[in-house]
Amino acid sequence: MRMLLIHSDYLEYEVKDKALKNPEPISEEQKKGRLEEVLAVFISVEKVDETNPDEVVEKAVNEIKDVASQVKAENVFVYPFAHLSSELAKPDIALEVLREVEEKLREEGFNVKRAPFGYYKAFKLSCKGHPLAELSRTIVPSGEAKAE
């Protein structure tokens, strides 16, 4: 899994079109979303993650919690983003992993939104620009070598 974490004044998105034949079903309300004072987490779920999705979810949540506590963010935006890796996991696995990351962060007390999966989306982001505002993390199941 590859994550790009951007501490932002806000993140807002608007669904534009289907990017998969069968994108995640969404309500009218989910076609737009916005959070203020947010840790935006752009996530590419990778093929290697398919060997142990539960472990990758746990590691991702721990990394996000760590960064959120450092930047003092209580709002987290989980954003499916297929552009951080050339070895993407299958969509059904990726969606399940992203749903679990969202759920576990909520259980940890964060205010969490997740952008819809399987769509082209317009988005606006306002990065805060402080030294910890732009971070990336690579997560792999144990027993797997980290891809360069």
Ligand SMILES: C[C@@H](O)[C@H](N)C(=O)N[C@H]1[C@@H](O)[C@H](n2cnc3c(N)ncnc32)O[C@@H]1CO
């Ligand atoms: C397109 C761009 O504007 C938008 N931001 C986009 O990336 N859309 C992606 C993700 O929502 C999702 N998706 C599919 N596979 C994956 C994966 N392995 N990991 C994460 N998301 C995935 O399916 C869409 C097409 O790949």
